[in-house]
Amino acid sequence: MTKGAKLIAALGIGFLGGLFVQRSLNHLPLSPERALSKVKASAKQVLTIDGAWIFLQKEPWSNGKLAYEVYKGGLTEKTGDEVVHYDFIVDAQTGTLLSLEAQVAD
Structure with missing residues (x-):
């Protein structure tokens, strides 16, 4: 895997992780x-x-x-x-x- 592909994969994983955390926090009570x-x-x-x-x-x-x-x-x-x-x-x-x-x- 090239450095560019690794960077894109890392960014994608980071984005998906952030999206998951945001959705989890939206379900918490105020x-x-x-x-x-x-x-x-x-x-x-x-x-x-x-x-x-x-x-x-x-x-x-x-x-x-x-x-x-x-x-x-x-x-x-x-x-x-x-x-x-x-x-x-x-x-x-x-x-x-x-x-x-x-x-x-x-």
Whole structure:
């Protein structure tokens, strides 16, 4: 095998290895911090976010027949003198916001 052929073979193997690693990493769940970042980015389109938090442990959750591994957390929005708290549920795999509900103060 010539040096050029060896170089091309090494580049091809390196490319395929990188592609395999990338695809493997895409199947890992998001960190809680990354999931919270995605929630905040989605919610900023409709809310003025003042604060945010997230539980660090994933848990099972279902919406009808669809089952997910999720993170739960909350957002706060301050408008004037009023503070509104929202609970959210986010898919731990994709960061998709599955639920966002305002909590009514008693």
